[in-house]
Structure formats: structure tokens, C-alpha cells
Amino acid sequence: MDEISILRGTFDPDAAPSPAAEQRARDALRDRMAPRPRASWRLRLPIVVGLTTSAAVVVAVAIANLGGATPVTPANPAGPGQRPDQTQAAATVPYLRPANAAQVLENAAWTVEQEQWADPAPTQFMYVETQEMRNPPAYEQKAPNGALLPGKAKYRKIQTWNRIDGQVQATMRNGKLDVLQQGRDGVNFAFVPWSQVVKLTTPDAIAYYMKHPEGGVMAMPDALAGQYVLPPEVKAAIYRYLAQQPGMKVNPDAVNLDGHPAIGLGRVVEGYLSQELLFDKETYTLIGERLIAVNDESGKGDGRKGDLYRQVIYRKMAIVDKLGDTN
Known part of the structure; x- marks a missing residue:
């Protein structure tokens, strides 16, 4: 199925949302999740293309308890420099029966360390393809901060390209590339420098x-x-950093992403929302993310336990040579 058919199947009979409506929805959701503000550029949701105000994060240095399971010695059955298949990776992770979030994240870190990697050139692009669950456009414009409507919210294919030097960003819109150039026509989009x-x-x-x-x-x-195509050692470091953060827990509720049983790892924000990364239960590969209410919203809020606010499946991440490439 081509891109236009996917979009028509997702959004008919309503028209596709405008870029401004999409950005309002993202900004509203980001505001729901953000802590106390300070001036800085911040990326939280995909396709952020504006200057935002957001918050510092308190960095915890207490290392999570890794007790409760017997670690095994990692090995790479495929040989030095080769990536093992999923079955091999699952059989040789440090914790065969992870007992907590820190152990799951250590398994995920070990898994990505087996990946092959070649440093990209400044003119190459990070290509990221996701399926993002969205409400019908008309409802989304009225309630950009609302929970996803059961039976009505549908997945939408999202494709983004970011040049390694941070000067070009593009998305696929209605079957055509929408290209932004940093600083041209007043456009400025947030991009973490590759040197960083x-x-x-x-x-x-x-x-x-x-x-x-x-x-x-x-x-x-x-x-x-979830948004950058990262060197394996960087992804591994991120997982180990997250393992050190207070309140990082495994969500005991079963999650199924497109037929893949997943483990949800995250922290509760605002007292009722669980902000989670989703990992494959067998391979510990990162396969998605979600924002779900694990308690009723306090006060006058209308959020209820079980409400889903965001769900994304990560389909493909690759370094490509030019805009429009997907392999």
C-alpha cells in the first residue's frame, strides 16, 4: 500500500490535520508531561520544529538495586563484530529472568551493544519510521490534549529524516516530502548536535x-x-542512565504492539501518568513508547485509569544517504 492510501485509510472521511493542528496537539501533550519550566530547547515528541520552554531534570545518582536474579556471562555467538540473531541475543543476555526495571534495561543495553555500526558522514540522514496512534483529526483539533478514543484512534505512519549536521529536516506529508532548512525563511527546529x-x-x-x-x-x-539513530554505545548508556533514575518501574500490565508482547518501563508523572518505553519481551529490543494513566487524575481532571494518551511503534531506524531513502 502506498503512502497516500495509508493516509486516506487512516483519516477519511475527515481531512488530514493541518501542520498547525498537529503541532498544537504535540505541544499540549508535552505541556501535560513537562516539569517546572526553564528556558532551553527540548525534544520530547517526534517532529518538534519550534522553540520551546521546558524543564531541567533532577539527575539521580543512586544506582538501582540489581539483586534478585542471577546474572549470566554475556557472549556473542555470532563472533566478534557480528550481530547475533534475536534468539541468540535473548539466550545470552545478562539476566535470563530479570526481576526489576534495572535488570531489563541492562539486558536492553547488552542487546544494542551487539549491533554493528559505522559512523555517518555529516551529509547523511537519520531515517526514523514509526506508527503513531492518533485521534480523528476533527476531534484532535478540539481536544489536542485528550486521551485516545477507543475504537476511533488509528495508527498513522510517520517518516522523518534529519541530516547529521542538523541543517535539514524532512517529513512525509500527503505522499510528498516536506523539507525544512535550518534558518531559512525564519525556520528553526530543535536538533541535538551530533558532536554532543x-x-x-x-x-x-x-x-x-x-x-x-x-x-x-x-x-x-x-x-x-526513540527519535535518533544512535551509536550502540550511546543507546546502551541511555538505558543504563535510565536504570539509575528513581521511580523507574516495570508496568505489570500486558502490552501488545502489533503482535509483539512488550515490557513497559517508565516512571509516573503528574501522579497518574506512566511515561514508558516498550521493549520486546524476548529480545529486549526497543519497539515503542506509550503514555498511559495508571491512576485516576486528581482534582478536576477527567483522566481515568487505563486512558491511553500516546502509543508509538518504532518501525525502522537507519542511516541513509539522501532524503526519501528508507534503506
């Missing part, structure tokens, strides 16, 4: 970056993991 990204190889480096981002451009570590 490649430094994030340890939890300590990430903690420092959270307080001292290059050029004032900062993305939450979990957002980097």
Missing part, C-alpha cells in the same frame, strides 16, 4: 549533558533513544 550525541557514552556523560547541553539544545534521553 557521540559524547553520551556513559551514564555520567548523560547526567552532565542534562545540566550542560551543547548550544542549549536538549532532548530527554528516552526521546533520543
